[in-house]
Amino acid sequence: MSLILEFYPHLLAGLAVTLELIVCAAPLGLLIGIVIAVSRAYGGPILSPLAYIYQIIFRGTPLLLQLFVIYYGLPRLGIVLNPLSAAIIGFGLCSGAYHSEYFRGALLSIPVGQLEAARTLGMGKLQTIKSIVLPQMIRRAIPGCSNEVTYLIKYSSLAYLVTVIDLTGQGRLIAYATFRFFDVFLIVGLIYLGLVTIANNLLQRLERKVRIPG
Amino acid sequence: MQLIRESLPLLLRGAQTTMLLVSLCLMLGLMLGVPIALSYLYGPRWLRPLLVAYDRVFRGFPALVLLFLFYFGIGNLPGVHLSPLFTVFLALGLRSAAYQSQIYRGSLLAVRKGQVDAARSLGMTARQTIWSIVIPQAAYFSLPGLSNEYSILLKDTALAFAVGVMELLTEGKFIALRTHAILPIYLTVGVIYLVLTYGGVLLFWVMERSIRIPGLSGHSKGRME
Numbered sequence A: 001m002s003l004i005l006e007f008y009p010h011l012l013a014g015l016a017v018t019l020e021l022i023v024c025a026a027p028l029g030l031l032i033g034i035v036i037a038v039s040r041a042y043g044g045p046i047l048s049p050l051a052y053i054y055q056i057i058f059r060g061t062p063l064l065l066q067l068f069v070i071y072y073g074l075p076r077l078g079i080v081l082n083p084l085s086a087a088i089i090g091f092g093l094c095s096g097a098y099h100s101e102y103f104r105g106a107l108l109s110i111p112v113g114q115l116e117a118a119r120t121l122g123m124g125k126l127q128t129i130k131s132i133v134l135p136q137m138i139r140r141a142i143p144g145c146s147n148e149v150t151y152l153i154k155y156s157s158l159a160y161l162v163t164v165i166d167l168t169g170q171g172r173l174i175a176y177a178t179f180r181f182f183d184v185f186l187i188v189g190l191i192y193l194g195l196v197t198i199a200n201n202l203l204q205r206l207e208r209k210v211r212i213p214g
Numbered sequence B: 001m002q003l004i005r006e007s008l009p010l011l012l013r014g015a016q017t018t019m020l021l022v023s024l025c026l027m028l029g030l031m032l033g034v035p036i037a038l039s040y041l042y043g044p045r046w047l048r049p050l051l052v053a054y055d056r057v058f059r060g061f062p063a064l065v066l067l068f069l070f071y072f073g074i075g076n077l078p079g080v081h082l083s084p085l086f087t088v089f090l091a092l093g094l095r096s097a098a099y100q101s102q103i104y105r106g107s108l109l110a111v112r113k114g115q116v117d118a119a120r121s122l123g124m125t126a127r128q129t130i131w132s133i134v135i136p137q138a139a140y141f142s143l144p145g146l147s148n149e150y151s152i153l154l155k156d157t158a159l160a161f162a163v164g165v166m167e168l169l170t171e172g173k174f175i176a177l178r179t180h181a182i183l184p185i186y187l188t189v190g191v192i193y194l195v196l197t198y199g200g201v202l203l204f205w206v207m208e209r210s211i212r213i214p215g216l217s218g219h220s221k222g223r224m225e
Helices: A002-042 A044-060 A063-077 A083-108 A112-120 A125-162 A167-178 A181-209 B002-042 B045-060 B063-074 B084-110 B113-121 B126-163 B168-179 B182-210 B217-222
Strands: none
Touching (some): A002 A083, A002 A167, A044 A083, A044 B182, A063 A083, A063 A125, A063 B126, A063 B168, A083 A125, A125 A167, A125 B063, A125 B126, A167 B063, A181 B045, A181 B063, B002 B045, B002 B084, B002 B168, B002 B182, B045 B084, B063 B084, B063 B126, B084 B126, B113 B126, B126 B182, B168 B182
């Protein structure tokens, strides 16, 4: 308890960085997920396989390796990123690959008849995707994507391993300053647990709010 | 190319450690996950809050924080000595147990009620029904979830880097630092991970097909994910 009182400014600073990571990476991931899912379904002979390869690579390798490639590897190609943006881009790219599978599942659950009906009404391909497919796909994917967002919250702690001083990083600094390792990491873990619980709650409410009647 | 050929033995040694960790963690998860799921569903009521607390901590804490909690927190308690490898095994194995218990809980619930009623009406005891009717079917239903858990666990063992276990990613990182060939080495590491991930998933798929329960295949497909 005294630990929290003494170090709460540091914990808050770390929490702020963690929230920044999540708030930036989550929408990026969702956007990438939608683009990949739609390209896989409607991308034709070139885009569709590319989207598939993207999914295979980002879902088949550890997130930490992806972060290392972006943060330590890309400067070799002349792309230098600061730790925070490297982490955000890494999280976005990886979680986009997972989101895309949820979106694709949702996409496949839309009856073909709806697309045919839209085309019969004279809608173009892009317009059909925009007005018929996307609104339904996004709604149906919410449960899966919520899951992925809570994963993102927990995996945001990996940013510390590419030198971002987020909540986990602050925890380590405090732990080394006080030598109360167990207490500090327990507190840090509980804060993450709180974040996950709050996010779950909000996303469940969103799901109920945008449900399609019938 | 020369460099990759030279570093391959080291990387493969790392991959061995990675696979050792994954199999040990999956095993610990299985050994604890099944009893947790069974006691959650059929156990005494007072046990539930404990199981829920276990579940919240191990599924709600980030894997990295759990790893630090075990390595620095428990590993620094007086009289406790944990090797880095054992710490990773413990932290990720206990975490996997929490995730696996969810898989088994779902699979146990997926066994249709009529099966249980039929077994009981044939005079089987509750214990017999669980062991001979429910568990064999639930085991089959669990395979897709387990395959998923395998691929998640495999990628999470890369976190062992944070406590200095020489698994695949750590070997790669050290070679990259030594040779300055960062991208080629990481790409090779990535390819090895891809082979391990999809090779393992393929193995689970083959296993699932080979123990398919006749008449139930459609049923199991319905509850993938």
